[in-house]
Amino acid sequence: MSEAANVRVLCRFRPINGRERKEFIEAGKDPEQMICKFNDEFTVEIALEAGLGNKKFVFDRVYPPGTPQRDVYNLAANDTVVQVLQGYNGTILSYGQTGAGKSFSMYGADISNQEMKGIIPRSGDHIFQHIRDCKDPNLEFNIRCAFIEIYNESINDLLARGPEHENLKIRETPERGIFVEGATETQVCSVEDIITVITIGDSNRAVGSTSMNAVSSRSHTVIIIFVQVANKADQSKQEGKMCLVDLAGSEKVGKTGAEGQRLQEANNINSSLTTLGQCIKMLADGDGKAHIPYRTSKLTRLLQESLGGNSKTTLLIACSPHPFNREETISTCEFGKRAKAIKNKVKVNATKSVKELMAIIDKLTIQIAGMNKYIDLQTAVIEWYKANVPGQVPACYVPNKDDLKALMEGKKIAAGGAEPEQGENGEDEMKEAGEIADGDVTVRIASLQSQLEKEREANKMLRENFEADMRDMENKLKEAQDKEDDSDEESSDAPKGKGSKGGNEKIAFELQQVIAERNALKKQLLIALGEEPEDSESYEDEYEDESEEEEDGKPAQPKQPQQKKDKPFTTIQFGGKKIQELNRKIDEVEAQNEELQSNFDQLKTNSGEEIQQLNNQLQLLRNECNRLRGISDTDGDDSGLDEKDKVIRSLEKEVKALRETVAAMRHEQNKSKLLQQRLDQAQDKFVKAQTRVQELEDVKPESQTAASKLERTLQIKNQEIQTFQQRLDISDQRMDYLQKQLVEQSSLLQKLKKEKQDILKQKEEDARKLLSDFESQKQKLQDNMLSKAKVYKPVSGTNVAQQLAASNPDIIQRLKAFKSGWCRDEQENQ
Numbered sequence: 100m101s102e103a104a105n106v107r108v109l110c111r112f113r114p115i116n117g118r119e120r121k122e123f124i125e126a127g128k129d130p131e132q133m134i135c136k137f138n139d140e141f142t143v144e145i146a147l148e149a150g151l152g153n154k155k156f157v158f159d160r161v162y163p164p165g166t167p168q169r170d171v172y173n174l175a176a177n178d179t180v181v182q183v184l185q186g187y188n189g190t191i192l193s194y195g196q197t198g199a200g201k202s203f204s205m206y207g208a209d210i211s212n213q214e215m216k217g218i219i220p221r222s223g224d225h226i227f228q229h230i231r232d233c234k235d236p237n238l239e240f241n242i243r244c245a246f247i248e249i250y251n252e253s254i255n256d257l258l259a260r261g262p263e264h265e266n267l268k269i270r271e272t273p274e275r276g277i278f279v280e281g282a283t284e285t286q287v288c289s290v291e292d293i294i295t296v297i298t299i300g301d302s303n304r305a306v307g308s309t310s311m312n313a314v315s316s317r318s319h320t321v322i323i324i325f326v327q328v329a330n331k332a333d334q335s336k337q338e339g340k341m342c343l344v345d346l347a348g349s350e351k352v353g354k355t356g357a358e359g360q361r362l363q364e365a366n367n368i369n370s371s372l373t374t375l376g377q378c379i380k381m382l383a384d385g386d387g388k389a390h391i392p393y394r395t396s397k398l399t400r401l402l403q404e405s406l407g408g409n410s411k412t413t414l415l416i417a418c419s420p421h422p423f424n425r426e427e428t429i430s431t432c433e434f435g436k437r438a439k440a441i442k443n444k445v446k447v448n449a450t451k452s453v454k455e456l457m458a459i460i461d462k463l464t465i466q467i468a469g470m471n472k473y474i475d476l477q478t479a480v481i482e483w484y485k486a487n488v489p490g491q492v493p494a495c496y497v498p499n500k501d502d503l504k505a506l507m508e509g510k511k512i513a514a515g516g517a518e519p520e521q522g523e524n525g526e527d528e529m530k531e532a533g534e535i536a537d538g539d540v541t542v543r544i545a546s547l548q549s550q551l552e553k554e555r556e557a558n559k560m561l562r563e564n565f566e567a568d569m570r571d572m573e574n575k576l577k578e579a580q581d582k583e584d585d586s587d588e589e590s591s592d593a594p595k596g597k598g599s600k601g602g603n604e605k606i607a608f609e610l611q612q613v614i615a616e617r618n619a620l621k622k623q624l625l626i627a628l629g630e631e632p633e634d635s636e637s638y639e640d641e642y643e644d645e646s647e648e649e650e651d652g653k654p655a656q657p658k659q660p661q662q663k664k665d666k667p668f669t670t671i672q673f674g675g676k677k678i679q680e681l682n683r684k685i686d687e688v689e690a691q692n693e694e695l696q697s698n699f700d701q702l703k704t705n706s707g708e709e710i711q712q713l714n715n716q717l718q719l720l721r722n723e724c725n726r727l728r729g730i731s732d733t734d735g736d737d738s739g740l741d742e743k744d745k746v747i748r749s750l751e752k753e754v755k756a757l758r759e760t761v762a763a764m765r766h767e768q769n770k771s772k773l774l775q776q777r778l779d780q781a782q783d784k785f786v787k788a789q790t791r792v793q794e795l796e797d798v799k800p801e802s803q804t805a806a807s808k809l810e811r812t813l814q815i816k817n818q819e820i821q822t823f824q825q826r827l828d829i830s831d832q833r834m835d836y837l838q839k840q841l842v843e844q845s846s847l848l849q850k851l852k853k854e855k856q857d858i859l860k861q862k863e864e865d866a867r868k869l870l871s872d873f874e875s876q877k878q879k880l881q882d883n884m885l886s887k888a889k890v891y892k893p894v895s896g897t898n899v900a901q902q903l904a905a906s907n908p909d910i911i912q913r914l915k916a917f918k919s920g921w922c923r924d925e926q927e928n929q
């Protein structure tokens with residue numbers, strides 16, 4: 100993880116020097132005059148040309164003239180060293196006008212003097228003090244130093260001589276970042292080694308005298324201290340890199356009086372500093388997306404990481420306090436102000452051990468496997484959708500983002516059909532994944548959908564059953580009616596007496612059966628609707644007395660059926676067509692019945708009187724006949740006999756006629772009886788029909804209630820179906836989204852695969868390169884040490900300075916000359 104870090108800018112003013120005094124004394128001005136006013140430790144006000152006021156600059160710290168080296172180090176470099184020891188890149192660069200004190204701050208007036216030494220030797224002190232203080236036996240430190248200069252746009256190795264160490268190339272790799280290819284990196288084991296390295300490097304660098312600075316740096320110098328910390332415990336490594344940059348001074352060519360080689364140097368210096376200024380301006384002003392022209396100069400390319408890159412950077416601007424350099428001081432402060440706005444992105448340079456790399460590869464392999472599995476699942480979903488009707492919930496599990504995450508972490512997901520993992524955490528992971536799967540909305544939709552389907556099916560069945568029941572009831576009613584009609588016809592032809600009564604019983608029995616069946620159906624229907632069935636009333640009671648014998652040979656009067664309590668016997672107004680027909684028939688039968696009854700009564704009255712009269716006449720005739728027979732037997736007169744025979748025959752005719760009349764009357768009487776029986780039957784039918792209608796009337800509200808309940812249930816179910824349909828639509832949208840995601844994930848997978856291959860390839864290449872670099876470096880160092888007797892030894896424990904002195908006697912002269920330059924300048928200042 101990288102973190103943002105602003106470039107810190109510190110501003111240091113050196114004391115007024117001899118040259119500046121001299122200039123002002125010669126000009127008749129106050130030689131001690133200063134242009135800077137220090138309001139607090141962060142602010143400096145620079146006096147502009149006469150009358151134009153002051154210009155205020157705010158920095159992370161402002162050091163007035165006379166600030167001790169230690170104070171500058173404490174703020175400028177202490178934190179940076181700590182961060183480098185933690186594996187960060189840190190840069191401290193000094194910028195300013197020539198002679199403003201850059202080298203003084205970075206190296207110090209005397210690098211071996213405790214008070215006068217500058218940031219670089221103090222950093223060395225700090226690093227080795229830290230190593231000495233470290234108590235962790237697993238940590239191994241490896242400190243290396245490189246020392247280069249950029250002179251006239253050429254990068255030269257200051258720790259080795261020869262053309263092969265000049266004009267070195269800048270390279271960049273993901274592991275190392277930006278580095279100078281072929282620059283000598285010598286191992287240092289103490290601060291003395293660092294001092295030696297500085298001394299050697301200094302002796303090799305390009306310096307010259309200008310009118311502004313007796314020993315002026317004619318090149319930009321960069322000391323790089325690599326701090327590598329290896330942890331034996333976990334085989335990990337991290338390497339912090341500290342760049343200590345002493346820039347060559349910007350100068351006004353006219354003011355410094357440069358000409359010839361100095362002029363060319365000055366132009367190159369100014370050119371690279373101008374590019375540096377441009378990069379800083381663009382970094383400060385831009386939105387982070389602008390192209391920064393780092394490659395325009397070697398300096399900016401080398402400092403690319405320090406400017407807007409992976410480095411915690413501190414810019415130390417060195418300024419002159421004297422009015423003689425007002426313009427340059429203001430310009431330097433402007434430069435510092437711009438640099439302050441730069442934000443770097445820093446991160447720890449942790450080098451992965453083989454173990455760590457293997458772990459990363461394993462993780463990536465798991466991720467790829469997880470993504471493949473995810474893709475398989477998604478493909479299954481798509482296949483399912485293709486094969487099934489849209490709007491249905493997939494029969495297969497629809498994985499979600501969490502599943503992808505879990506799969507990429509090597510976990511398994513329950514709905515994917517994977518086996519539970521072994522080990523302590525396996526179960527938990529499966530449980531977790533299972534919870535994710537169970538909680539998935541699609542699964543819930545599927546479950547609800549199937550529930551709905553079941554409800555729908557049950558509803559449909561209920562409705563069908565109800566309709567079938569209704570149909571059955573109607574059929575039974577029709578059958579019963581037909582049977583009644585048939586019974587009517589049969590009874591008209593049936594033998595007199597008990598025969599017609601038996602027909603009624605049969606109808607009554609069948610009707611009871613119909614009622615019993617209806618009750619059973621009603622009970623089933625109520626149970627299906629989830630209601631408590633009422634206890635069915637016994638309809639048999641209504642008919643239990645119907646089979647009573649006739650009393651005294653007289654036809655039994657039709658009995659009224661027992662009416663149910665609280666249910667009055669009402670005239671039927673039921674809406675069915677059949678019921679209307681039945682009513683009509685009942686009315687007809689009733690009318691017929693009344694007519695027959697009155698005829699029968701009339702006939703009965705008339706025939707009874709007539710029979711009595713005829714019987715009386717017959718008796719009289721019999722008496723007369725007997726009397727005449729007695730007279731005839733006593734007189735013996737034949738004429739009288741003929742007369743008597745005539746009377747007898749006449750009387751016999753009359754008797755015969757009377758007998759025929761009586762037979763006819765008896766026939767009428769029988770006919771009347773038959774009519775009476777038919778009347779009874781009709782009465783029975785009427786009663787039964789009324790009962791039936793009443794039953795239907797009773798059932799009607801229940802049926803209506805059940806129907807309305809069903810209707811309401813259907814409405815609710817329809818609403819639920821609509822809701823489910825909406826949820827299914829959402830699910831469809833989700834599927835679209837998932838399909839898009841699948842495509843994205845596929846391309847991401849491809850990308851990851853490619854990246855993995857690239858990384859592996861790059862690692863192999865780097866390893867090969869490192870090995871070859873190492874071998875060549877090793878060879879070079881050995882060659883240098885053995886054959887050419889070079890000045891340093893890249894292994895700890897040897898006094899590099901002593902070896903250097905022994906093998907390079909001329910360097911002592913050069914160092915003396917170099918130091919005398921500083922001393923001269925010191926004297927001048929004093």
Ligand SMILES: Nc1ncnc2c1ncn2[C@@H]1O[C@H](COP(=O)(O)OP(=O)(O)OP(=O)(O)O)[C@@H](O)[C@H]1O
Binds near residue numbers: 197312
């Ligand atoms: N803070 C200071 N206190 C005392 N003397 C200083 C201070 N800064 C600089 N000097 C002196 O000023 C002179 C010039 O300093 P220095 O060489 O460090 O300048 P520079 O900016 O590196 O110049 P150039 O760019 O030409 O190399 C030196 O003699 C140095 O000792």
